[in-house]
Amino acid sequence: MASPIRAATFERLDYSAASGPAPEPDEWMRRLGELPLQHQPGARWQYDLSNEVVGVLVSRVAGKPLETFLRERVLGPLGMGDTGFHVPVDKIDRLPPLYGPDPQTGEFAVWDEAAGGRAGAPPAFQGAGGGLVSTADDYHAYFRMLLNHGMPGSERILSRAAVELMTTNRLSAAQLAARENMFSHAAHLSSGQGVSGGWGFGMAVRTSRSDYTPIGQFGWFGGSGTTAHADRTNQLSGILLTQVGLSTPDSPRAMNDFWTTLYQAIA
Known part of the structure; x- marks a missing residue:
């Protein structure tokens, strides 16, 4: 992760949560x-940047903003009315602030306010790599669609083939090794977040069993303290949304306890 090119990427694209909003898509692509x-290309697994590029390309091909495309094709049909790239004023009271520790003192401080924060206004850049704001109910609807091979009910949202590509490992042995190495050196992820898995088209896929989680579980955990996964073996999905970033052990430990409790509850 720490390299001159990676550092330049963050600097040029305003790509980190701390540096402010990214520019509009055409300027972002130019930079x-x-x-x-x-x-x-194809030699190494690299987290997140490719998803942002795909989001810009989808918008260009569709001829409309990414959020409009997503709402027409996915969010609307699934009834995900609380998911979008910002939170409207009349719903902002439902969004909690995001907390994290001060790097000098360790004391918790607000990283991002709700009102007036990053999600409080429509962004110039609609980031497909992690820009959406959502709820547990909306996330659950999305995972139920994937568990049912792209059909939440009688209407097909995604093709069966697309869901298979998303939820099965697509990394080579060398790419898997690079991914495992990255997460083994990430701070406070010793509870298992990010390890023991490959990558489908857009999410992690469990490829080995080292604990309670069955092979084939798919989903992801977020840097703002969230975890959302599903597995077909047990036909379940689990979503935990905290408001503390992953820079301390607290959120990963809460995630580990959450998943342990969930799987222990299965008769």
Whole structure:
């Protein structure tokens, strides 16, 4: 993760949560195009940046903003009315602030306010790599659709083939090794978040069993302290949304306890 090109990516694209909003899509792509590749295509698994590029391309191909496309094709049909790239004023009281520790003192401070924060107004850049704000109910509707192979009811949202590509591992042995190495050196992820898994088209996929979780479980955990996964073996989905970032052990430990309790409850 720590490399000159990676650092330049964050600097040029305003890509971190602490640096402020990203520019509009065309300017974002122009800045990205000025940077060299971090790795040869297909040689290395790299988290998040490719998803942002795909989001811009989808918007260009569809000829409409990414959120409009998502609402027409996915969010609307699934009834995910509380999911979007910002929270309207009449709903902002439902969004909690995000907390994290001060790097100098360790004391908790607000990283991002609700009203007036990053999700309080429509962003210039609708980031497909993690820009959506959602709820547990909306997330549950999305995972139930995936568990049912793209059909939450009688209407098909995604093709069966697309869901299979999303929820099965697509990494080679070398790419898996690079991914495992990255997470083994990430702070406070010793409770199992991010390890023992491969990657489908957009989410992690469990490829080995080292604890209570069955092979094939898919989903992801977020840097703001969230975890959302589903597995077909038990036909279940689990969602835990905290408001403390992953820079302390607290959220990973809460996630580990959450999943342990969930699977222990299965008769």
